[in-house]
Amino acid sequence: MADRIRLARQRTGLSQAELADQAGVTSSAVAQWESPRGTKPDLNHLLRVAVATNVTLDWLATGSGAKSARKSASQEESPTLVLSVFAQNPVEETVLTCLRTMRPRTRDLLVSLVQELASNKTTKLKSG
Structure with missing residues (x-):
């Protein structure tokens, strides 16, 4: 191994x-x-x-099985671009760039925090 x-x-x-x-x-x-x-x-x-x-x-x-996790060129499907997944402005681009440099545990904690903040905003909007 x-x-x-x-x-x-x-x-x-x-x-x-x-x-x-x-x-x-x-x-x-x-x-x-x-x-x-x-x-x-x-x-x-x-x-x-x-x-x-x-x-x-x-x-x-x-040590057994296929080594590469990628599909061969003949097996790959055409890539689909989902615009809502990509950065839509400079602020989002900066956040994504920073996110990609973080340690996995830090990244997971930040995602949890952002999800919590987003759910609080949604809850306040529904109740207000």
């Missing part, structure tokens, strides 16, 4: 620190995972590594 984690990280051009940030761990944890005698990531972290490096969880964990 250590070799597969290292290979997946290197193929995506991520440093250990960058992968650690995306997995929500320290860079020393990634170094341990990549060491043949080091620790192994738990399932949640392994899943985050798979997503960050665009490999399948099956391949990363066991």
Whole structure:
């Protein structure tokens, strides 16, 4: 597993620190995972590594199955652009840019906070 984690990280051009940030761990944890005698990531972290490096969880964990999580060109569907999902003004663009640089746990907390604020606004509008 250590070799597969290292290979997946290197193929995506991520440093250990960058992968650690995306997995929500320290860079020393990634170094341990990549060491043949080091620790192994738990399932949640392994899943985050798979997503960050665009490999399948099956391949990363066991070495079997398809390596790439991407569909082949013949299998891909035409991309659909959903405008409501993209930034619609400079403020939204700034928020998205910042959001994409946050550690996963921080990002999750911020999303929860924003959802709570949005639901409070909706509740106040309905009652007012």
